[in-house]
Amino acid sequence: MGFRERHGIVDLGVGVGARVPHYETIFGETPAMDWFEIISENFLGDGGRALEQLDKLRHAYRVIPHGVSLALGSVEPPSADYLRRLRALVDRIAPPWFSDHLCWGRVDGMDLHDLLPMPMTQAAVAHVADRIKQVQDAIGRPFALENVSSYLTYRESTMPEWAFLTEVAERADCGLLFDVNNAYVSARNHGFDAATYVDYVPAHRVVQMHLAGHTDMGKYILDTHSDHVCDPVWDLYRRAVGRFGAVSTLVEWDENIPAWEVLSQEAARARGLRREVLAASPATVKVQP
Amino acid sequence: MSSLFEIQRRFGDAIRSGTALTTPGAEETQEHLAFAATSVTDGARLSAVEQLDVYREQFWFRHLASLQEDFVAVEHLLGKERFQVLVRAYLDEHPPRHFSLQRLGDAMPEFVRSAAPWSSDPFLVDLVAVEQAFVFLFDAPDARPFDPAMLANVPEAAWPLSTIRLSPAFRILHLGSEAHLYRAAARTGGNAEVPERKPTHLAVARGKTALEYMVLGEPQSVILEKLRAGMPLGEACEHTQRELSMDAADFEAQLGGWFQGWTAWGWLVGIDPP
């Protein structure tokens, strides 16, 4: 039985990241949207308005927490305090899964607040897989691991990124959050074919996808979440839907945040494209009503 | 020490560098260049050093942006360039240690109080304290609203020996100027002028809908600090009155009003009889 089936994970449709500039629209008008993703770290405080707003949001919509600070690849483990807070947040929301990234970001007691790249080695696979198992135990819900955008490769690496991501997920027995834009950014930066990536990862583990825009810096592409999804990423998404089937999809937009209508349109575009691909490929799972 | 740890430690050192790794001949980056040479692959588009420098730039931009958001008025006061000098010095001394960027500026008040040249500008020290207090309040713990029934349950005779609980989302700042006025003006695009020196006791609290502040007279500020420190009510009154040489009747006459205010504003959240 595949990962999704084993954990009863269903398709939530196409959602967007919940961001403060849209709160007025979201809470005032309760616009149609399949679901929302929140950045977990924005809701790990002791009190204040953030938690009140989260409660409002989750009573009106399905909400999935997405973290940026587990730093699973860091040798230094996440603090007990962080895990306790994350557990409390996840318990509050009771989501079908929670997610974070395949990266590191903590060293020498510092939190560098970035999704830093891992050397892709067997030792790193073993380290991250163990860490994921510990985290899944501590949080008590299925975990989805996201591939990151990267700008650097290590001499030590012994396997391509898709093999690394897959081996970690298999060994940890976790789900995947396949970020289509990140796969594209890394492919462009490191000169590999993103289609190979999509074709390789175990489809049954993919519980969610991300779509986002990026910035072309000339010599490299930076994952900024500051723009529309670009055409090659839409093409890659098409391929991903064809392979993974009806998988919950989320549009991330974190900088130069546009009006709600623009963001909502971007989600609608993904929804339409998904419907098209699924209608043309009868073998894949149909979208849940 | 595992090789993974070694990589992470050296990577972390490199991206906290204040000097671009691509600066030719910079003495202070030699160690980072050596790390890039031994651990990072040269790419078709970016050299090993350039790849590492992408992360160094991101480290700087992300943390600068976070502190710019927290210290709008301080940046207004110092100007863009000097503010960046302050942020660089601060990050060198206090690298980020908390998962939340919200906590990045926690040590900033202490830093400007003690580090040259910042410590010699008393208004800067005040302004940093005010802006940091507001950041702290943003997600400080909630307290259950005060239940007036609690008051009724305390017998008259027990009042002097009772201790008072203050909201965790409440602070008093003892400033040398009305720095909060400058903060407000700088944040709303108003005409921000450095105010005259004048001892100011500023209460800041998270109210029901917004972060609020209020200038307190000295007696209120003194007694609230004593109550926060856990001194029983009777003793706190007595000490405050004596320290400020206040007339006893005068003091008592005001106490009831203060108490009502503290309760209404949500500063006072509980009373513990002896």
Ligand SMILES: [Fe+2]
């Ligand atoms: Fe993502």
